[in-house]
Amino acid sequence: MPSIRVKENEPFDFALRRFKRSCEKAGILAETRRRECYEKPTAERKRKAAAAVKRHLKGLSRERYALKNLRRGRPQQ
Numbered sequence: 001m002p003s004i005r006v007k008e009n010e011p012f013d014f015a016l017r018r019f020k021r022s023c024e025k026a027g028i029l030a031e032t033r034r035r036e037c038y039e040k041p042t043a044e045r046k047r048k049a050a051a052a053v054k055r056h057l058k059g060l061s062r063e064r065y066a067l068k069n070l071r072r073g074r075p076q077q
Helices: 012-026 028-034 041-072
Strands: none
Touching: 012 028
8 A cells, every 4th residue: 555754834735646646656546446346267368468469569569660760860769
C-alpha cells in the first residue's frame, strides 16, 4: 500500500495528487479492476498473450519509425 507524508503547510490537493500518483505507479487500481470477478485460467493466458503481441508490435513500430528517420537523415528523438 503506497503511503505519503504530508509536508508541513502542504495543501491537501497536492498531497492527494501525490498519493494518487503513487497508487497509479503501484498499479493498485488496475489490479483491483482485474480482480473484481473471477477470470478463467484460459482467459488469463489469452489476455496475457494478447498483451505480449501488442507490446511486440509496438516495439517493431518504434523500431521502423526510428529506422525510417535515420534513412532520411533526421535526428532520433
